[in-house]
Amino acid sequence: MLEKVAWMNMLFDFYGVLLTERQKDFMDLYYCQNLSLGEIAGEFNVTRQAVYDTLKRAEQVLSQYEEKLGLVTKSTAERNKLATAAAMLEEYETVKSDGRVQQARKIIEEVLEM
Known part of the structure; x- marks a missing residue:
């Protein structure tokens, strides 16, 4: 899990500005500040599933940028x-x-x- 966290943080550092504001907020809270899905959901008054879906979409977008641009690599x-x-x-x-x-x-x- 730590490897994934480190990798996502690197992707976020390089490509985070290309995410939506909500994706940026959720990525920062989850990967950088180590908040749980429930904590993020409570802070934004959304469901845990909404947080999970937003994070997965952000991860997918960041991975696609890395596949195309390869800046982190x-x-x-x-x-x-x-x-x-x-x-x-x-x-x-x-x-x-x-x-x-x-x-x-x-x-x-x-x-x-x-």
């Missing part, structure tokens, strides 16, 4: 490559003390933190 691959490069530079830095290597590693780490 590309971003994850880029971050993994940068992390590998940073580790390689850190390893090299211990062998040869050169300020340029340290500077390059710092730039990569800054990009990874974004």
Whole structure:
């Protein structure tokens, strides 16, 4: 379940602005703030089924955007490559003390933190 939550949060971060307001609200409350279907239903004065249906539709829409655009997949691959490069530079830095290597590693780490 945690993997699905993390994946949905990533999709929501990338494509959430493309959802309806209600879909955004429900996704935020369910996946980001960890509220239950019942809690969300009570807050919006709707049924649990309405919350469930809205969430499923939002998940489907977000997944379709990812299938077509692949931004989350590309971003994850880029971050993994940068992390590998940073580790390689850190390893090299211990062998040869050169300020340029340290500077390059710092730039990569800054990009990874974004």
